[in-house]
Amino acid sequence: MKNHRQPARTGLLVVLSLCAVIALSPLSSATGNIVKSDLKGTWRIALRGNTGCGFSAMLATINMGTTGSGTGTLQTHGACGDSTLSGQTFTVNTLATNGKGTAGLSCGVGCGWAFKLQVSPDRSKFSLADVAPTNPNNFLEGTGVLASTAGDIVTSDLTGGWQVTLYSFGGCGIASNLVTFTLNSSGVTNNATNTGHSAGCGDGTTTGNTFSINSLNSDGSGTAGLSCGVGCGFAFNIQVAPDRSSFNLVDVSSTNPNNFLAGVAMRNSSAGNIVTTNLAGPWQLALDGVTGCGNTSLSVTFTLSALGVSSNATTTGHSAGCGDNTTTGNTFTITSLNADGSGTAGLTCGTGCGWTFNIQASPDRSTFNVVDVAAINPNNYLAGEAVHQ
Numbered sequence: 001m002k003n004h005r006q007p008a009r010t011g012l013l014v015v016l017s018l019c020a021v022i023a024l025s026p027l028s029s030a031t032g033n034i035v036k037s038d039l040k041g042t043w044r045i046a047l048r049g050n051t052g053c054g055f056s057a058m059l060a061t062i063n064m065g066t067t068g069s070g071t072g073t074l075q076t077h078g079a080c081g082d083s084t085l086s087g088q089t090f091t092v093n094t095l096a097t098n099g100k101g102t103a104g105l106s107c108g109v110g111c112g113w114a115f116k117l118q119v120s121p122d123r124s125k126f127s128l129a130d131v132a133p134t135n136p137n138n139f140l141e142g143t144g145v146l147a148s149t150a151g152d153i154v155t156s157d158l159t160g161g162w163q164v165t166l167y168s169f170g171g172c173g174i175a176s177n178l179v180t181f182t183l184n185s186s187g188v189t190n191n192a193t194n195t196g197h198s199a200g201c202g203d204g205t206t207t208g209n210t211f212s213i214n215s216l217n218s219d220g221s222g223t224a225g226l227s228c229g230v231g232c233g234f235a236f237n238i239q240v241a242p243d244r245s246s247f248n249l250v251d252v253s254s255t256n257p258n259n260f261l262a263g264v265a266m267r268n269s270s271a272g273n274i275v276t277t278n279l280a281g282p283w284q285l286a287l288d289g290v291t292g293c294g295n296t297s298l299s300v301t302f303t304l305s306a307l308g309v310s311s312n313a314t315t316t317g318h319s320a321g322c323g324d325n326t327t328t329g330n331t332f333t334i335t336s337l338n339a340d341g342s343g344t345a346g347l348t349c350g351t352g353c354g355w356t357f358n359i360q361a362s363p364d365r366s367t368f369n370v371v372d373v374a375a376i377n378p379n380n381y382l383a384g385e386a387v388h389q
Contacts (some may be wrong), residue, residue: 031275033097036068038123041149043070044221044239045090045105045128046250047142048167048262050295050320054079057260058142059237059250060090060105068092074077074107077252078260092117098389100284103128113138116299116316118284118387120366125243127367127385129286129299131318139297139318140290141167143248143264143385145239151218155187157244158213161268162251163342163360163372164226166260167289167383170236172201174290176381177263178358178373179211180227187213194228195358197373197381199290214313217238245362264369264385266360269320272339276301276308278365279334282389285347285370289382292353293322296382300332300347308345315349337361345370 045060056078064070069091075084088106095101100117106112114132119125123146130140131199164179175198181189192209209227216222220240227233235256236249250262285300302313313330330348337343341361355377357370371383 009336020189024147027386032121034095034099034119034121035097035122036092036095037066039064039068039092039119039126039146040066042147042219043090043144044237044248045142045238046146046237046262046264047128047140048246048250048260048273049130049138049140049142049297051078051107051138051140055174055260056080057168057250057252057262059252059363060088062088062090064090068095074105075252076107077254077256082252082266083312086279095119098282099126099387100389113140115140116284116286118286118389120387122243122366124243124365125246125367125387127284127286129288129297129384131297131316131324132298132319133324135318137320139288139295141286141297141321142262143286143386145220145241145246145248147219147221147239148242149219150242153216153218153220153242153244154242155213155216156185158183158187158216158247159185159239160270161340162265163268163358163369164211164263164265165358165360165369165383165385166249166261167371167381168251170259170261172196172198173283175201176289176371176373176383178371179209181209181211183211183213187216192226194226195373197375197377197379203373203375213238220247234259236261238265242283243364245364248365263371263383266341266367266369268340268342268360269363270340271363274337274339274341274361274363274365276334276337277306279304279308279337279361279368279388283386284389285332285384287370287382287384289353289372289380291319291349291380291382293317294320297322298384300330301331302330304332304334308337313347316349334359337368341368355382357382 125264183190302310
């Protein structure tokens with residue numbers, strides 16, 4: 001592709017027997033066998049990419065049942081304007097025990113998207129990429145995050161370092177952005193660093209930007225804002241993961257009529273002990289953006305060695321300019337990795353073709369986000385998330 005007492009003793013024996021049965025029949029969450037019923041709960045899915053309405057940022061709030069299907073609202077902010085549709089259906093059509101599967105989301109009468117899906121080992125996150133040939137004009141990627149059922153998430157839980165990857169369409173045209181910051185216990189920073197890579201404004205890094213958690217509900221849903229200069233800013237809906245290690249964010253605000261952004265925030269590890277061997281094993285990466293093939297969404301599967309290298313990545317591409325194809329023998333490499341989980345990586349896409357990413361691995365090593373903000377890739381604007389199988 002181009003560019004997760006006796007009578008009493010008898011009672012005790014019964015209890016022990018029951019415990020033995022439970023021990024012999026562990027829950028799927030204890031065995032690593034992911035099933036649809038594990039996904040029961042409220043999910044907020046941040047999506048971005050091109051549809052029949054041009055570029056759009058979308059937020060789907062879905063109440064999932066035990067059968068892997070649920071209904072909810074789809075809020076869209078895009079080139080065709082703003083809308084909120086109720087009664088939309090999200091369905092996990094297939095799901096392997098390693099979390100890999102397929103899903104569909106309706107978007108109105110006669111409208112729907114088909115996604116490749118990867119659920120994280122802890123069942124609190126999943127990535128999505130629409131690479132279906134049956135959707136020739138839709139190039140979408142996103143991240144679903146489960147709302148916390150414990151209801152105890154507070155702003156101070158987010159204190160620490162974060163890395164946000166964004167893909168957008170705005171005043172600078174198509175862009176991919178990397179934003180790093182450290183939140184205080186009030187959920188605010190006044191010194192966020194934004195590295196931008198855009199079609200209209202080129203490449204640049206600005207400091208002194210503000211990122212703030214403006215509201216946060218106990219289930220992890222809320223709002224946030226990011227400044228981008230004088231008179232410039234974005235307003236996001238967010239959903240914090242139950243383990244507080246990540247949150248998705250999407251700008252569906254009608255007050256930002258010309259800005260359509262969505263992405264993933266990943267926490268820096270405070271333990272400072274992440275190494276390449278922690279990432280060994282199979283992964284699925286969902287990507288969306290613009291490449292030499294125009295609007296593009298991709299699903300990439302690979303197995304990393306202890307050195308952080310895979311030489312046989314399989315890429316399923318869905319693009320406006322190059323159509324649909326699947327290529328094998330591509331290379332995904334972790335080229336650098338800091339102890340806090342930040343680093344760089346590269347993915348080849350054929351002879352003389354490749355992308356360079358900034359990455360941030362989650363503290364539990366089950367996910368990492370990626371974004372291409374490299375000046376050496378002037379016509380490539382990509383962002384996404386990798387989830388461990």
